[in-house]
Amino acid sequence: MSRVAMLGMGHLEQCLLIENRSDPHPWGKMNWLRSLRDDHCLGWWEGDELLAISCYTLVLDDVSLLNIVVDKSSRGQGVGRRLLCEGLEWMQQFGGARCLLEVRLSNTVARNLYTQLGFAEDGIRKNYYPLGDGFENAVLMSADLPLAE
Numbered sequence: 001m002s003r004v005a006m007l008g009m010g011h012l013e014q015c016l017l018i019e020n021r022s023d024p025h026p027w028g029k030m031n032w033l034r035s036l037r038d039d040h041c042l043g044w045w046e047g048d049e050l051l052a053i054s055c056y057t058l059v060l061d062d063v064s065l066l067n068i069v070v071d072k073s074s075r076g077q078g079v080g081r082r083l084l085c086e087g088l089e090w091m092q093q094f095g096g097a098r099c100l101l102e103v104r105l106s107n108t109v110a111r112n113l114y115t116q117l118g119f120a121e122d123g124i125r126k127n128y129y130p131l132g133d134g135f136e137n138a139v140l141m142s143a144d145l146p147l148a149e
């Protein structure tokens, strides 16, 4: 049975495991330590198995999506979409009225997901992400909450 639940410092190793095998641009241990301690991190569980993670922070009524990653073996089954929707509903309880995010220009899968959920593109942040020897632009996106699913 699937469930969404808050993650804490005790989940560090599982977060690193999923991200390192599933995200071509992993956060790394220090970012996970800080985020699990300071932010709102939610996990998607099937039974005892953690399959996906998303992390958010809140400034006034702006929610920022900091990270979302679905384990490679569980992609394309609606997990990312449902985790993001539930995560943003969760953040509304704390006063979130809008969600902001940045995504790599080349990340068409994530951009499709966000567009499908009603996120609009607000602009470009040039050379924001490291990429090999150079940098890649970020696309800035936002949506009002609740999402119009």
Ligand SMILES: CC(C)(COP(=O)(O)OP(=O)(O)OC[C@H]1O[C@@H](n2cnc3c(N)ncnc32)[C@H](O)[C@@H]1OP(=O)(O)O)[C@@H](O)C(=O)NCCC(=O)NCCS
Pocket: 022, 023, 024, 067, 068, 069, 070, 071, 074, 075, 076, 077, 078, 079, 080, 081, 082, 102, 103, 104, 107, 108, 109, 110, 112, 113, 116
């Ligand atoms: C982006 C990510 C979270 C999507 O998770 P997912 O569980 O595979 O996505 P879902 O199955 O919920 O699909 C939701 C939508 O995403 C898009 N999508 C999913 N897989 C796709 C693919 N292979 N090609 C194109 N679009 C795709 C589609 O719009 C899809 O909706 P649809 O099924 O109605 O067409 C996942 O690919 C991931 O973890 N990527 C690596 C980490 C990452 O890039 N995170 C985003 C950082 S900004």
